[in-house]
Each structure stands twice: as structure tokens, then as C-alpha cells.
Amino acid sequence: MTRIAAVHGVxxxxxxxxxxxxxxxxALRPGAGQAGALAERFFAxxxxEFRHLAFPLERYPELGGFGRANDAWLTAAAELAEQAAARALDEAEIPSQRVDFVVSTTVTGIAVPSLEARLASRLGLREDVRRLPLFGLGCAGGAAGVAAVDDLLAGRPDGVALLLATELCSLTLRRADTSAANLLATALxxxxxxxxxxxxxxxxAALGRTGPEVVAxxxxxxxxTERLLGWEVGDSGFGILLGAELPExxxxxxGEEVxxxxxxxxxxxxxxxxxxxxPGGPRVLDVLEEELGLPATALAPSRASLAxxxxxxxxxxxxxxxxxLAAGPPPPGSYGLMLALGPGFASELVLLRW
Incomplete structure (x- = not known):
């Protein structure tokens, strides 16, 4: 089975x-009034509680239009992904030349060559590394990426794979869009x-790695449900599709699928x-907790990350x-479940065992 050797977030x-x-x-939006009051409610x-942005707030007025925003994404996304990859490889104590597969997922910018290709020489990856760029999976991309890595390594048991998930959601802001969906996305x-x-x-076995293994x-x-969640691409860039019926x-x-x-x-x-x-949002977490009969502590890591x-x-x-993992791995034989929802509407599940 595939074993997770290290994971790092930046x-x-x-x-x-x-x-x-x-x-x-x-301040970036034209007008105020009702839209401003609605935005305040969504933000609250x-x-x-906090968010990190690719650029200082004062830079964002210069990034109007899809071309400028995507150019900024190319620079900042590469820097963040490189940091995350280098740290994960260092923590795994695996040299970059040992990587056989690299999977990268994003939904907030477009790059051709894709992001992992732009980073290959910077990370020191081999010239024959197998690349699999993924676009369009949205919030499900991280879990789907783990599944893709598992599929690749099933046919290469002596292999090493690197997964990158890089998202700069702040660069998808459509300033003139005062729809409830866009206001909620901007707040979240x-x-x-x-x-x-x-x-x-x-x-x-050869490297002596003892992280969780992917069971299924x-x-x-x-x-x-195709119109429930995703992007509507227009002249001004990515416009969010986010149906109010998502929690239901x-x-x-x-719950039944899980x-x-x-x-x-x-x-x-x-x-x-x-x-x-x-952490799709507080209401989605509430529904999952209710439907699965989970104690309040079960989704505490997701709520903490969201905050x-x-x-x-x-x-x-x-x-x-x-x-x-940083809080202390569960006892041997314990199970973990990675769960993510994304455009499609779709779910991605990964069963882990320590």
C-alpha cells in the first residue's frame, strides 16, 4: 500500500x-449600501478569523482583469509550491532526485507549462519525472490528488511521489460581482x-517510513448537480458558482456515501x-457532524484550520x-478518513490506517 512519508503546508x-x-x-467594489451590509454578514x-493573502492588501487594486491576476498567480503560486515541496521532501528525508511522480492540483490560476513543470528544475527533480497536472477539481483536489498518487504507486511499489496543491483564491476576486455566492466566497x-x-x-520498507498508509x-x-459548485469563466476571469442548497x-x-x-x-x-x-464552511461541517453522528471533537481540526x-x-x-500528524499520530491500527467535496458536484474519500 501507498504510505505517506511527510506532509507540509505553507x-x-x-x-x-x-x-x-x-x-x-x-473598498474595491463599486457602490456600497445593501451589498456592503450583506458582505459584512457573510464575513462575520x-x-x-484570519486569512493569508499572496500579496499585501494595497497591491490588489492593481490586479484588476484576468490577465494581470493570472500573471501575479504564476509568480506567487510557484514560490509557495516550491516552499511546500522542499519542506515536505526535507521532512521525509527523501532527495528530490528520488521522486518518480509529481501530481499538482490547482483551480485558481492557469499555467502552461503547468506549475510542476515550472518547478521541476528549481526543486531538482529528474528530467524523466512523470507529471500529472490536475485542474478543475476545486476543493476536492487535495484528496483526489492523494488518490491519484496511490494509483500511480500501485504500479510502481519502489516509487516515490510528490503531490502539490496550490491555491491563491484572493486572485479570483470579481469586483463588480455583488451576488451572494461571490460575497460568500470572498468571505471564506x-x-x-x-x-x-x-x-x-x-x-x-527500504526507507523505513512509518506514516499512515492509504487503504482505499x-x-x-x-x-x-453540475451547476451547484464551480467556475463560470468570463472576460473578467473566474466567477464562482456556489449554490445555497449545498449543505442540504x-x-x-x-453522509450515506461515507x-x-x-x-x-x-x-x-x-x-x-x-x-x-x-472545511467547506461552518454549515457544511455542521451537516457532516450531524449526519455521521460525530462528537464535536471529531471535526475540530477542520474548524481550527478554517478559523x-x-x-x-x-x-x-x-x-x-x-x-x-503534528498533534501526535493515532495509535497503530487506527483509521483516518480524508473527505473533500468539489465541483461536479462530487466527493472524494481516502481511507487511511496508521
Whole structure:
């Protein structure tokens, strides 16, 4: 089985409180009044206390238009991803030349060549490293990336894989869009990157790595929900699609999906020791907690991550996994579940065992 050797998360240096961000965003938007009051309500109820931004607040007025924003994304995303990857490889005590596969996921910027190709020489990766860039998975990208790494290493048990998740959500702001969906996204999402190093069976044994192993993964699309979550791309860039019915669809589908996935391995939600759950927002976390019958402590790492740095899209689950590992790994034989939701509407599940 694939074993996770190390995981690391990084945040940009520019940290702001939620109230300060609310004022700055209001100043960027044309007009005020009702939209401003609605924005304040969303910012107050997002479960977020602080967020880190790729650039200082005073820089954002210069970044109007998709071209300028994407150029800024190319620079900042590469720097963050490089930091995360270098630290993860260092913590795994695995040299970059040993990496056979690199998977990168993002949904907040476009790069061709893709981000991992731009970083290959900077990280010291081999010229024959196999690359798999992923775009469009949104918040599910981190968990889906772990599943992709697991699939790659299943055919290469002596292999080493690197996963990068890099999101600069602040650079997707559409200033003229005063829709409830855009206001909520502006209140919720932050900037950050994460990196994970994984090894195949043989490599793990040879290197003596003892991190959690990937037991199983599952992807699930829910038909008829394509317009619930995602981007609507226009002249001004990425416009958020974020349906108000998302928490109820989570209630309708995801709790049952999780229970079914666990049952296939003779497990119940109560058997899971560590929940690595993407912090889609306070209401989504509440619904998951209710539907799965979890104690308040189960999703505490997700709520803490949301408060500390906001929703980091695909990078969040890697930050939360890092936090779980830093708090002290669960006892041997314990199970963990990585859970993330994304455009499709879709869920990604990864069962871990220590």
C-alpha cells in the first residue's frame, strides 16, 4: 500500500483579520449600501478569523482583469509550491532526485507549462519525472490528488511521489460581482499551498517510513448537480458558482456515501479516529457532524484550520492532515478518513490506517 512519508503546508506572509479584509473588499467594489451590509454578514458568519493573502492588501487594486491576476498567480503560486515541496521532501528525508511522480492540483490560476513543470528544475527533480497536472477539481483536489498518487504507486511499489496543491483564491476576486455566492466566497477562501510525499510498498520498507498508509479511495459524482459548485469563466476571469442548497445536498448524499465507503471495509463512522475533512464552511461541517453522528471533537481540526486561514480549496486537507500528524499520530491500527467535496458536484474519500 501507498504510505505517506511527510506532509507540509505553507501560507503567504501577509496575514489579515477578517474585519480588516471585509473593509478592504468593500473598498474595491463599486457602490456600497445593501451589498456592503450583506458582505459584512457573510464575513462575520464564515467561521474565519484570519486569512493569508499572496500579496499585501494595497497591491490588489492593481490586479484588476484576468490577465494581470493570472500573471501575479504564476509568480506567487510557484514560490509557495516550491516552499511546500522542499519542506515536505526535507521532512521525509527523501532527495528530490528520488521522486518518480509529481501530481499538482490547482483551480485558481492557469499555467502552461503547468506549475510542476515550472518547478521541476528549481526543486531538482529528474528530467524523466512523470507529471500529472490536475485542474478543475476545486476543493476536492487535495484528496483526489492523494488518490491519484496511490494509483500511480500501485504500479510502481519502489516509487516515490510528490503531490502539490496550490491555491491563491484572493486572485479570483470579481469586483463588480455583488451576488451572494461571490460575497460568500470572498468571505471564506484564503491562499495557501500544501505538499505531500508518498512512497510505494517497497520504497517504504527500504526507507523505513512509518506514516499512515492509504487503504482505499473512492470518487463519486452526483448527477444533476453540475451547476451547484464551480467556475463560470468570463472576460473578467473566474466567477464562482456556489449554490445555497449545498449543505442540504451534503445531507442528502454525502453522509450515506461515507457510511457506505466505510462499511465496505467493515467500519462505521465511530471507528474512525482521525477526520481529515475539508472545511467547506461552518454549515457544511455542521451537516457532516450531524449526519455521521460525530462528537464535536471529531471535526475540530477542520474548524481550527478554517478559523486560522480560511478555506484553502484543494490545499486545506493537506494542512489539516499535517495538523493531525503534528498533534501526535493515532495509535497503530487506527483509521483516518480524508473527505473533500468539489465541483461536479462530487466527493472524494481516502481511507487511511496508521
Amino acid at each position: 501560507l503567504p506572509a501577509h496575514r489579515y483579520g477578517q474585519r480588516e479584509l471585509a473593509g478592504a473588499v468593500a 458568519g464564515a467561521g474565519v 477562501f484564503g491562499d495557501g499551498a500544501g505538499a505531500l510525499v508518498a512512497v510505494g510498498d517497497a520504497a517504504g 479511495t473512492r470518487s463519486r459524482l452526483y448527477p444533476g 445536498l451534503v445531507r442528502l448524499h454525502v 457510511a457506505s465507503f466505510l462499511a465496505a471495509h467493515d467500519l462505521k463512522p465511530g471507528d474512525v479516529t482521525a477526520w481529515i475533512c475539508h 486560522r486561514c480560511g478555506n484553502l480549496s484543494s490545499a486545506s486537507v493537506l494542512h489539516i492532515l499535517r495538523d493531525v
